[in-house]
Amino acid sequence: MDKKTEELRDIFMDVTDEETVTEKQAETHGSLGSEEKVNERLRDVIEEMRGRYDFGTSLSDDELATVVRQFSAGKEDNEIADELGDASLGETVFRARIDLHLFRESDTDAPFDIADLKDCLVSEMSVADCADQLDTSESTVRRYQRIIEAKDEARSVNQQYTNEFENILQDRELSDRMTQDIQQDGLEDATEGMESNVSF
Structure with missing residues (x-):
């Protein structure tokens, strides 16, 4: 086995050694990762x-x-x-x-015009009265009321x-x-110029 083949074999052994790879991953993921x-x-x-x-x-x-x-x-x-x-x-x-x-566009797909609910809230109507006016249940009013309030909270802090x-x-x-990228670049640098048709 020539010198280049030995070097290539050592590289592959290092890369595929589970313990070594795990240690490298643990080190690399240290701060942000x-x-x-x-x-x-x-x-x-x-x-x-x-x-x-x-x-x-x-x-x-x-x-x-x-x-x-x-x-x-x-x-x-x-x-x-x-x-x-x-x-x-x-x-x-x-x-x-x-x-x-954390909102989805579908969150405001209410069975009534959401602007009408906002009008109820601005008028400080009770949940029961608002439900009657919108022809819906009180639980549905509370659900969309919370969405409106949370969106207002989010907007207030940009x-x-x-x-x-x-x-x-x-x-x-x-x-x-x-x-x-670092691992890939390191492997490419290490194998650059080596023969690829080698047998172990």
Whole structure:
């Protein structure tokens, strides 16, 4: 076996050695990238929101961090509920999302004109009177009232918390991409100029 072949074999042994790769990954993911660091940053934002707003959710901060991650990944509420381990939590996830200022366009698809509900709220009508006027249930009025209030909260702080969630998760994705690029570049540099048709 010539010198180049030995070097190439050593490179492949290093790359495929599970313990070595795991150690390198742990080191590379240190600051921006580690899952625990990302979760910690998400929980910090969630805790700040809890202190500022009246959260109606029964989910823990860790579960809310999962809601943020899965929402950012494009998952629907029932899919997020599955991720939390209970498919029946769809409505709970919905309420948590609203508390976290994570909105979907469909959130305001009410069975009445949402502007009419806003008029009721401005007029300080009771939920019962508002439901009568809109010909809907009180629970439906409360649902869309909470959405309107949460959107007002988000606007009042210029979508601060939504942006913070996005920045944290983008940092994670950027770190992953940088890690992959560094590892790929390192392998390409190490194998550059070597013969590829070798046998071990």
